[in-house]
Amino acid sequence: MAQVFNSAAAVLQAVGQDLGTTGWLAITxxxxxxxADATGDHQWIHVDPVRAQGGPFGTTIAHGYLTLSLANLFxxxxxxxxxxxxxxxxxxxKVRFPAPVPVGARVRxxxxxxxxxxxxxxxVQATVRITVQIEGSDKPGCVVDTISRLFF
Structure with a gap:
């Protein structure tokens, strides 16, 4: 359930507040x-499952920027x-990609x-840190501080 703010003052008072987590999303x-089609990035570690089996991750992985773009969904x-x-x-x-997100993983x-x-x-300018957690992993797939300007 989303945290709801109805004024600039409420956002200012929320610094340090945990917003919780979303549901899980499967990375297919x-x-x-x-x-890859939308961005033109068809690097084999993302789109070639056969070749990726012999690569450093043993499978295809999500693009870093795909993982980052999920902040917009979450x-x-x-x-x-x-x-x-x-x-x-x-x-x-402060965008970081601490761990790869393998195909089939679930993230939130x-x-x-x-x-x-x-x-x-x-x-008010609000900075919300989104951490894209990978199920079963100690490291997140992405951590990003999103910045929004809000006028009530």
Whole structure:
């Protein structure tokens, strides 16, 4: 269940708050291939299961940027804003890929509000850290600090 914020003040007060986790999502070869088609990145470690068996991971792996893009899927499952006049993605900080995400793995997003500050015009800039957890792995597939500008 997503945490709901209805004002800039509520977001500012949420710094340090854990937002919980999403449900699990299976990383299929179809998802990897679709991402490869969308981005033009057809490197064999992503799209050639036969060749990837002999590679460093023993199977195909999700693109790092595919894993990163899941933050966009997970974020609204973790946090929602009511009464928002406008919200924009401002950017990302500290993107890391600590572990590969093999095909067939299940991943989920974990969120935490790591920073918030007022911005000109009465809005707030919120930084939410999304950690893409891999089921059964001690290391995440991606950690990213997403930055949003919100105007209520």
């Amino acid at each position: 070869q179809e998802r990897i291939d679709t991402f 974020l609204p499952q973790l946090v929602q804003y009511q009464g928002l006049k406008m919200g924009v993605n401002y950017g990302c900080d 997003g974990h969120g935490a509000v790591v920073a918030a500050e007022p911005v000109k015009g009465g809005g």
